[in-house]
Amino acid sequence: MAHAAQVGLQDATSPIMEELITFHDHALMIIFLICFLVLYALFLTLTTKLTNTNISDAQEMETVWTILPAIILVLITLPSLRILYMTDEVNDPSLTIKSIGHQWYWTYEYTDYGGLIFNSYMLPPLFLEPGDLRLLDVDNRVVLPIEAPIRMMITSQDVLHSWAVPTLGLKTDAIPGRLNQTTFTATRPGVYYGQCSEICGANHSFMPIVLELIPLKIFEMGPVFTL
Amino acid sequence: MAAPPEPGEPEERKLLGFLDVENTPCARHSILYGSLGSVVAGFGHFLFTSRIRRSCDVGVGGFILVTLGCWFHCRYNYAKQRIQERIAREEIKKKILYEGTHLDPERKHNGSSSN
Numbered sequence: 381m382a383h384a385a386q387v388g389l390q391d392a393t394s395p396i397m398e399e400l401i402t403f404h405d406h407a408l409m410i411i412f413l414i415c416f417l418v419l420y421a422l423f424l425t426l427t428t429k430l431t432n433t434n435i436s437d438a439q440e441m442e443t444v445w446t447i448l449p450a451i452i453l454v455l456i457t458l459p460s461l462r463i464l465y466m467t468d469e470v471n472d473p474s475l476t477i478k479s480i481g482h483q484w485y486w487t488y489e490y491t492d493y494g495g496l497i498f499n500s501y502m503l504p505p506l507f508l509e510p511g512d513l514r515l516l517d518v519d520n521r522v523v524l525p526i527e528a529p530i531r532m533m534i535t536s537q538d539v540l541h542s543w544a545v546p547t548l549g550l551k552t553d554a555i556p557g558r559l560n561q562t563t564f565t566a567t568r569p570g571v572y573y574g575q576c577s578e579i580c581g582a583n584h585s586f587m588p589i590v591l592e593l594i595p596l597k598i599f600e601m602g603p604v605f606t607l
Numbered sequence: 608m609a610a611p612p613e614p615g616e617p618e619e620r621k622l623l624g625f626l627d628v629e630n631t632p633c634a635r636h637s638i639l640y641g642s643l644g645s646v647v648a649g650f651g652h653f654l655f656t657s658r659i660r661r662s663c664d665v666g667v668g669g670f671i672l673v674t675l676g677c678w679f680h681c682r683y684n685y686a687k688q689r690i691q692e693r694i695a696r697e698e699i700k701k702k703i704l705y706e707g708t709h710l711d712p713e714r715k716h717n718g719s720s721s722n
Binding site for chain 1: 622623625626627630631632633634637667670671674675678682686
């Protein structure tokens, strides 16, 4: 989860998120160099003694400031498109979970190997145990195995919601009447948090998502296979 | 990148308020080499031409080019290293799983070489 006043991205828990962090670093370095150049140009403009009101053309400069941004855009676009197509790959998921957004809770359905369906409500502050996170912890977490490709089918029963888990690099809109799909493979166990990311009413900020990622051997012993 | 800095870990240091050079791989290395390149290029140009303004422009251009060059080179090597680490991790896991069984790659390799 994010720590207080965090601005940067959370640590990656999936290969896609690792790629996104790499791309973010790449784009940020390019942005930094552009900002540096612009600051220098601004400094020159403010300190020049040259005053010429009859400048009519500057072909070389115009050529440079056309070609250079095009090159910069290509440098940013190529890795971006690579990751975009990578996120759309569907690599034979081991498990499919349905996530249905409601006002203001999530319903999860594990229907591959039986019929496990449950709701996930935010824990009200009065019901928090010591160590629980306010506005983030839920009564029933989504328990999933690590190192297995998982498919999430996301929809909504009423208004628009969005199922987001930043550490996995996931954000998928829950649209009523439409089934959106996202896939991921978690690389390390732990408890990971996300929040609804599409305005959906009064309690939009109070319908968090909590994933509990556990080793496959332990997952196999759980209610998904034994119910 | 996510957790607040622990004691002993390098603090966040953000250039222009957003580029975290301490925690971004290759950033500090690229900026330092870029600064060195900028000084060498700018000062060298000044020594040859005695033009201050133009030398500053050369210095800034040098900084951008050297930083970009070091950045791409370092990130390429970093990506290669990560791939190698991932392959090594997978192979170690497989070795632990299959050691002593008929799927052990070492056994297959030794068997074929003795034949």
